[in-house]
Structure formats: C-alpha cells, structure tokens
Amino acid sequence: MTLRKAGVLLAALMALSACGAESVWAPEEAVARAAYVPEGPATVTLLTAINNRSGSGGHSALLIDGAQRLLFDPAGSWHHPNVPERNDVLYGMSPQLFGFYMDYHARETYHMVVQEVEVSPEVAAQLSRAVQEYGAVSQAQCALSISRILSATPGFESVGTGWFPYRMMNRFEELPGVRTSQVFDDDSDDNLELLQAQGRAQLYLPEEFGG
Template identity: 50%
Template sequence: MTPLRRLALALLLPLIAAGCAETVMDPDVEVARRAYSHDGPPALTLYTMTNTRSGSGDHSALLINADQRVLFDPFGTFHLPQVPEQRDVLYGFTPNVHKVYIDFHARETYDVREQRVEVSPAVARQALRLAQSNGAVGPARCTISIANILRQLPGFEDAPATFFPNRLAAYFAGRPDVQERRIGDDDADDNHGVLIRAAQNEIREEIAY
C-alpha cells in the first residue's frame, strides 16, 4: 500500500461515521465531468468484504464496466471528493480510485473477494441503467439490491434473491466464466488514524485523472 493510498484511507475515516442513510445526489455536471470509460471488456465484478475472523461476508458491491465504469456500492462507506455519487452509484471509477477502494476495505480483519464475469455490451449497459434507477439502499440491503439487478439481466436470471453476501459470492463462484481473486492486507485496523502526513492536494493528484 503506497503512502498516498494510506493517506486516502485516513481521509476517508471521518466520513464513515456519518454513514449513508441519506440519498447522495451530486450535481449532474460533476458526474458528467468525472465520467470514466475503461478500455477493458464489458464486465460485472462482484466485491464481497469478508471477515477474516468469522468468514462472514459483511458487504457487497458491484463494479459495472459499460460505456463508462461505475461502482454500485449500496449503503457503502467509501466517499471521495473526486468520486461523485448519485443514489449509491459512484462515478469516475478510474484505476487509481479502484486501487484506493480496494485498500480502503482490505485490512487485517477483512479480505476483499473479487469475482469478475465478462458480459456483452448490451448486458453491461442494462446493468448500468438498472443501478442508476435503483435508488439509494438502506441498511443490510446491499446484497439483495445487487441480486435484484442481476436477476433482471440475461444470463443471471438464476442469481439467488439473498441478503447474504457469501451466498451471492458462492453463486458467482459457481459460474464457469468467473475470474476470481482474493485481496488481503495485513495492516492493523487501528493504524489508519496515524496516516495523515501528506497534503490533501497530493492525494487528489494521486487519484485524480
């Protein structure tokens, strides 16, 4: 983990306490300005935050690579000024933002399980539309909201309607077209509070584009 990405985690921590109970609606002009198109194939990537002590899945998010790349992070705690958000959809998901997101969640007590499935451009666009129209999600509904989107997509109709992150991850694991990796980080959880050492404009330069 680079020092600047460590700084990003420290800058994010005060925002966690505020939670995501209210609908976040950043301006459309900012969403359009930050839009990022990734040159990889259209794909859906499920992220499951897994407790390394209990094995339980505690959060789910869905990365959608369509005409632009966004993260559907229902009731998530990841926020950065450079990443506009509307109703739990995070825009401007560049490679550097993606790395910071992974580092934000991967820690001594949590692994990040990444499961990627390539899809057709039409399916990716449909997933993006469904995420954008879903609306903000309440507590404990991150997985079911993703499952409900998946079940409307061709090729994912058999996804389980579940509230449990590990069950949805098991569904992805059972697909023959999945590419999977698990990301860990052995940094102690209580280290993040001492990481503010560089100026905020430096982290902005690191994760901006």
C-alpha cells in the same frame, strides 16, 4: 403467524427500511467531468468483503465496466472528494481510485474476493441503468439490492435474491467464465486515517499509469 402474514410483515419492514436511506445526488456537471471509460471488453465484477476470523460476508459491491465504469456500493462507507455519488452509484472510478476503494476495505479483519465475468455491451448497459435507477439503499441491504438487480439480468438469473453477501458470492462463482481473485492487507481495522490520506493524495490521469 402464517406464512402469508410473515411475508406481509417482511415486505412492510423492507419498505420502512428503504424509507430511511439517505438520498445523495451529485450535480450533472460533476458526474460528466468524472466519467472514466475503461479499456477492454465489458465486464461485471462482484466485490465481497469477507471477515478473516469468521469467514462471513460483511459487504457487497458491484463494479460495471461498460460505456463508463460505475461502482454500485450500496450503503457503503467509502468516499472520496473526487468521486461523485448518486444514490450509492460512484462515478469516475479510475484504476487509482478503485485501488483506494480496495485498500480501504482490505485490512487486518477483512479481505476482498473479486469475481469478474465478461458480458456483452448490452448487458453492461442494462446493469448500468438498473443500478442508477435503483435508488438509495439502507444499511444491511447491500447483498439484497445487488442480488435483485443481477437476478433480473440475462445470464445472472441463477444468482437469485437474498440478504447474505457470502451466499451471493458462492452463487456468482457458479456462473460460466468467472475469474476469481483475492486481495489481502494487514492495515489497521481503524481505517479513518487511511480514508483521510486518500482524500489528500495526488490524483493521476488514467493514461499516466496505463489505465
């Protein structure tokens, strides 16, 4: 097979895969009601789930703190009744709800790598538009969708595009000013019960816990 034919085949497979993504569209009033405005400067945070046994990347998500906080969680499995979603963009991620998200992903088999970088309000606004316009993402395309968005954004071109969360994480680490931390937890890998408990938990207003 020639490289040209291989490229055409890959493009066709990607298009077919994208057609299989399930579109979710929360109503406007739910999105507006849930909006959470973070304090401090605008930031972009890459979140990567790393397998504790193999060291490979299992999932990627992108947190954008701009005019409001958006969590782009392409083909993600976490959900909460108080978090409206529009095609993999989660709204209203207060510190408590973001903590729920991290607790769900960090468990006995995975830890989370958190890479935060400060950006201008203009870059945060561009990324916010990009994730909201991207559309529903198919399974196994989390890193691909995020890397496509980042590589088209000023200051993030070096991230490039690709399918692998671990590789994108390493390229993101090379950006100037990145602050990196890790989150570990020994919760069971079967986190369905945790997800259900989070859905029943009392929620607090951001000012009640200093958010």
